[in-house]
Amino acid sequence: MANDMMNRRNDLFDAMNDWFDLPRKFFDDTNVAKLMQSDVIENDKEYVIKVDMPGMDKSNINLSYNNGILSVSGSRKSFKDMSKDNSLIHRERIDGHISRSFRLPNVVASEISAKYDNGVLTITLPKQSSDQSDNSIQID
Template identity: 65%
Template sequence: MTNEMMKRRNDLFDAMNDWFSFPKNFFDDTEINNIMQADVAENDKEYTVKIDMPGLDKDKIKLSYNDGILRVAATRKSFKDESDKDTNIIHQERSVGHIARNFRLTNVVANQIHAKYDDGVLTVTLPKQTADSSDSSIQID
């Protein structure tokens, strides 16, 4: 009986979803987790942060290191789809906007941080130090 009640609820939700075009994964944050996926590695000498940022121009990515926090921010202004000027877009999944992530990585020599952007992957190398809290902006190669 319980399974029948749950099935009725799901059928009703699916019907409402079709009517209102409400995304089924509205409350699911897996799409948010797929943006700027990162790997952070550490050894005795440095931290290495690799972040997937496909489709972004290098000059639209901003990095900074302040108070033990690496901040990575990016902006995508617009898409110019010139492929078919006579047709209206009926579905679009590419996003426009601003996104940022912070990574707490302490004991870093801020003026020796190195960043490289290649094939949609941003790699930031943060050399470790013993004690210094100097802050600086970071240039991307």
């Protein structure tokens, strides 16, 4: 009996914690980061970004580079693999729209290239070459 009362009390507090935790979960973007895990590599000539985007069709991925910010977004439509004779018991595959942005300055926007292979998007952003001429002014 005491054990049953403790379980009821724990269920009540668990429900309250879920309710009060809802705003944090709603605005928490860690789930997006888990969906779009990425590596950013920099060398003297370029940035290379690899973004995991499994299950996305290449035609549903969008890239843009404006004002030093690379934006990567993608969408996945609803899954239609349910037959009329079956009912869904558990669902983890999601559909919807996700996006991330990366601040990468001094990029030659016209030379950005991207490749999508086996669920990994690889974006190469060439850096602007520094002007080799000496811009210093001698004072006489």
